Amino acid sequence: MIKEKVAVIGSGNWGTVVAKILGTNVVQQSGFEHEIKMWVFEEMIGERKLTDLINEKHENVKYLPGVSIPENVVAVPDVVEAAKGATILVIVIPHQFVNGVCDKLKGNVHPKVKAISLVKGFYTTESGIRPISHLIKEALKISVCTLSGANLANEIAQEKFSETTIGYKNRHEGKLFKRLFETKYFKVNIVDDVLGVELCGALKNVIAIGAGMIDGLKLGENTKAAIIRIGLLEMKKYIKMFYKGIKDETFFESCGIADVITTCYGGRNRKAAEAFIVTGKSFEQLEKELLNGQKLQGTLTAKEIYLVLHRKGLEKEFPLFTTVYRIVFEGLDPHKIVEDIV
Amino acid sequence: MIKEKVAVIGSGNWGTVVAKILGTNVVQQSGFEHEIKMWVFEEMIGERKLTDLINEKHENVKYLPGVSIPENVVAVPDVVEAAKGATILVIVIPHQFVNGVCDKLKGNVHPKVKAISLVKGFYTTESGIRPISHLIKEALKISVCTLSGANLANEIAQEKFSETTIGYKNRHEGKLFKRLFETKYFKVNIVDDVLGVELCGALKNVIAIGAGMIDGLKLGENTKAAIIRIGLLEMKKYIKMFYKGIKDETFFESCGIADVITTCYGGRNRKAAEAFIVTGKSFEQLEKELLNGQKLQGTLTAKEIYLVLHRKGLEKEFPLFTTVYRIVFEGLDPHKIVEDIV
Numbered sequence A, B: 001m002i003k004e005k006v007a008v009i010g011s012g013n014w015g016t017v018v019a020k021i022l023g024t025n026v027v028q029q030s031g032f033e034h035e036i037k038m039w040v041f042e043e044m045i046g047e048r049k050l051t052d053l054i055n056e057k058h059e060n061v062k063y064l065p066g067v068s069i070p071e072n073v074v075a076v077p078d079v080v081e082a083a084k085g086a087t088i089l090v091i092v093i094p095h096q097f098v099n100g101v102c103d104k105l106k107g108n109v110h111p112k113v114k115a116i117s118l119v120k121g122f123y124t125t126e127s128g129i130r131p132i133s134h135l136i137k138e139a140l141k142i143s144v145c146t147l148s149g150a151n152l153a154n155e156i157a158q159e160k161f162s163e164t165t166i167g168y169k170n171r172h173e174g175k176l177f178k179r180l181f182e183t184k185y186f187k188v189n190i191v192d193d194v195l196g197v198e199l200c201g202a203l204k205n206v207i208a209i210g211a212g213m214i215d216g217l218k219l220g221e222n223t224k225a226a227i228i229r230i231g232l233l234e235m236k237k238y239i240k241m242f243y244k245g246i247k248d249e250t251f252f253e254s255c256g257i258a259d260v261i262t263t264c265y266g267g268r269n270r271k272a273a274e275a276f277i278v279t280g281k282s283f284e285q286l287e288k289e290l291l292n293g294q295k296l297q298g299t300l301t302a303k304e305i306y307l308v309l310h311r312k313g314l315e316k317e318f319p320l321f322t323t324v325y326r327i328v329f330e331g332l333d334p335h336k337i338v339e340d341i342v
Helices: A013-028 A050-057 A079-083 A095-105 A132-140 A153-157 A171-181 A194-217 A220-242 A248-252 A254-266 A268-279 A283-290 A297-311 A319-330 B013-028 B050-057 B079-083 B095-105 B132-140 B153-157 B171-181 B194-217 B220-242 B248-252 B254-266 B268-279 B283-291 B297-311 B319-330
Strands: A006-009 A036-039 A073-076 A088-091 A114-117 A122-125 A128-131 A144-148 A162-167 A186-191 B006-009 B036-039 B073-076 B088-091 B114-117 B122-125 B128-131 B144-148 B162-167 B186-191
Touching: A006 A013, A006 A079, A013 A036, A013 A073, A013 A153, A013 A171, A036 A079, A050 A073, A073 A079, A079 A095, A088 A095, A088 A171, A095 A122, A095 A132, A114 A132, A122 A132, A122 A297, A128 A132, A128 A194, A128 A297, A132 A144, A132 A194, A144 A171, A144 A194, A144 A254, A153 B220, A162 A171, A162 A194, A162 A254, A162 B220, A171 A186, A194 A220, A194 A248, A194 A254, A194 A268, A194 A297, A194 A319, A220 A248, A220 A254, A220 A319, A220 B153, A220 B162, A220 B248, A220 B254, A248 A254, A248 B220, A254 A268, A254 B220, A254 B254, A268 A283, A268 A297, A297 A319, B006 B013, B006 B079, B013 B036, B013 B073, B013 B153, B013 B171, B036 B079, B050 B073, B073 B079, B079 B095, B088 B095, B095 B122, B095 B132, B114 B132, B122 B132, B122 B297, B128 B132, B128 B194, B128 B297, B132 B144, B132 B194, B144 B171, B144 B194, B144 B254, B162 B171, B162 B194, B162 B254, B171 B186, B194 B220, B194 B248, B194 B254, B194 B268, B194 B297, B194 B319, B220 B248, B220 B254, B220 B319, B248 B254, B254 B268, B268 B283, B268 B297, B297 B319
Parallel strands: A006 A036, A006 A088, A036 A073, A088 A114, A114 A144, A162 A186, B006 B036, B006 B088, B036 B073, B088 B114, B114 B144, B162 B186
Antiparallel strands: A122 A128, A144 A162, B122 B128, B144 B162
């Protein structure tokens, strides 16, 4: 039997945590080659290359300082080299990089390769928005599963217990990925719903922007729970309206309700939206100050969703998504988040 | 057309907030008599009777200090006198008082009276646990609706926005109660599911005990969201297993998911369970210190539920409920809350 060979495409905060999990698991589980190549977007840390630092210290000093990565994880600066010979690609990069990476990988992957996408967000085209898993699937002509859940990366790096959800189309692949990812502190449920899992992971950030505004306005726990509830229903309605084959049960998985809760209490979209209300600063400014220049997913997704709703005249059917967009991009009074949704 | 006459049976923290809402609404809505009698369990505050103080200051100085109650709400120390002539009884008392109150009201209520129960918890008999709404219905031979939601009382007293859910059997009554309770800051959804609404309100407190333990153990947002998710599923499973006619949609209402969230982040069961872990004190001690001697609903409900599960040999199907019980009552190591549910 041929062993599965894993490559991790991406090495940010979440990607590095995932490499840590997989590096341990491929050794403990049977059927996997022990070496994992991890693609690192090369950058200089002082006078040293990040890949060299990772391979020397077995630690991602930039994106996950203080946490050891198993020595069988090898940082590679060339994405084609990282993916070479891999039968499993774990794709965990910011969504704006997906196109470029797929272009490079096209024609350079193993004939039996399959992928699992941990990418959050959509791919926007002139005709609308498309899931990232579709993009990868079409670009590389391979099968793509998805993984999403209540997974704040730093807590998992500390091996605190969490759950996650893997969406599969082919059950055999779902089970393979469960074996690859599951640990004592990272519990995997698999569901036959690739898109449901992926889309919850993208849309929840819009709800978190709304929840953060409630925190900034100091409206309390009842109001915040109401916003989360309404947001969850709009998320479900949106996904079921625009995509086929979505399962109701998916929204009860970690990728659904649990991730919405985690993101609305502990995530960076919540934090930035609270600061937006309290300080009056722009989201651009707050991205610089709070996120080290990283782009916020929630405001971008709110805009992408709103453009679809607006084009179809569906604003009134999605009052929370619409109001969040208008507060962020059109200067609407934030108090409208309560007034306009009831 | 005969006007509806409202009596509020109960005057604790939540009962007083409800009396404030209803006192305003009966004047603004058509079809209601303006005077509302509120039954107050008489007690002495210094040398004054609590009823006299409420009627003089239009404020419940003991259970909701600092908040004005409309002058058309009249405190009455005798429950039969309070209910006399009322066509609507709003029952909002601790569940251990329900039997005694019903005994007194029996034969002393208006022939057209109907009730809405805001009581949390179960009524335990030797043969098992029964919903409070059943008890009221059988004792007084009247129709009973239920109200429950993400409703921390002090936030509603400050007129911060929240939602709630009313469960009805007769849609006409559901709509009547919606008119009676709804305000700009207190949004009512009605559902054809008396028991679903009521039982969510009771069971959520067990989940909150679990969530508070996670806070005490400092396991973070991912773990807490996992516990909330698993708790919500066990709550749904328990209610659907033991009661008929429960609607799936009820769990997406304010009484379901939103109340679970509010209770797990802002409620007193969460707070006491966190302190139980951090200080090592008993729940009895913490009730005295944190709750002014008031009994915690969550630990009591955990025990009632566990006895049912144990009798039927269902412990393994409800690992969170079972583990919460064992930590509280059998001295199980609190870390088992994570280990035993996965």
